[in-house]
Amino acid sequence: MRILFINNDGGGFADHLDLADGTTVQQLFDQKVKGRPQDYLIRVNRQPTVGTAVLQDGDRVTITPIKIEGARSAVS
């Protein structure tokens, strides 16, 4: 199956991935993200999900860090 995976950590990676049937959200997270799931907002098709949820063909999975540090803007 093919899903769209978007990682909003860092540069904002977005690409299509081919996964084995039956892959869960937790398994995808473990493959693609270094960190703890509780540190991220995980959405499947823009809805909150659980780690045991089985992904479906065409799903859109988004991972967004809970903490994103803002900064003072550069003085130009």
Place this chain on the structure above:
Amino acid sequence: MPNWDRARWDAAQQIVKALLAEQAASPFPTFPDSQIQALHRLRQRWHYAVARGWQVAAATMQNTWNLHLEWLINDLKARRCRAPSRAAITLTAAQVYRDLAGLQDEFEFVDIDSRARTVTVRTDRIMLDDVDLGPFAIVWSWGNPDDSLRVIAEEPQRPDYPEDLTHPHVREDELCVGDGQAALDQAFRSGRLFDAFLILRQILKTYNPHSAYASLWRWTGRVCRGCAGSVSEDESWSCETCGEVFCGDCSQCCDACGDPVCQGCSSLCSDCETRICSRCRAVVDGRRLSVCQACYETPTPDEEADDETQETPLRPDKDDASFEAHVLTDHVGEAALPAGCG
């Protein structure tokens, strides 16, 4: 399509059109010339300082240069995201429509105004380290690339200084997105509005003390005058003499009257070395001595010996030189306090 919303669909179409026009108008990002010039200027100042042996100034220049370089790197990364690249997501009105619908589930308030060309969401109350900054409205304007984003405090909580802040990372309704810049640019560019608003909300919910316009303690209103650290109301002390606020580590207690005092408003008794506030120093003829009232009233061994042979007058009539050694020059003319201080 369930619960199809015509107005939302119209807005999605407008948004796609605006984003495609924006990309076509400026396929390549501009170069940050001013930031590079700033780095050159800092390097010249560093050479100038080194040549004159100004080590502190040179170190400051070097630190500032490193900071500016970091800003330049972040800015270049953000600009790279705006450059043409292979897009994994095709920008379509259907995708934008679903993102707008998704926002309704993520935020309690979402407003899509096709006439004003804006999408507005309202966050929950933003709490940073127990400081309540209230809810914020995030307003994104399509078709206005130069001023597309505003972050407006709905119940502005401002620090004493600077007064134009409503959040450690929001100044004049502008959010400095820091680490979120690249992902945010990518999300907006791809029309992933759902992701973009999530990123913005999470930035608002995060406090980065190392690069904020102002530290959070400026919102609490209590700053220790001794160490300049933040201090909660429960843990702060107000000096009874000067009235300034101090943390527990920087405040003292007068051993005579028990009042909290700061180091500047207290001193050690030159006889018994207990800490006393300025009001509890002995007063003679309107002048404060460096000894506490108790030590002043307690005769020294020599005086006790003298007492046995003659009636000795009290200290004001002592030898002038030894008396003056106990007189402090500050607070001259202050009235003596009642004996109750001791």
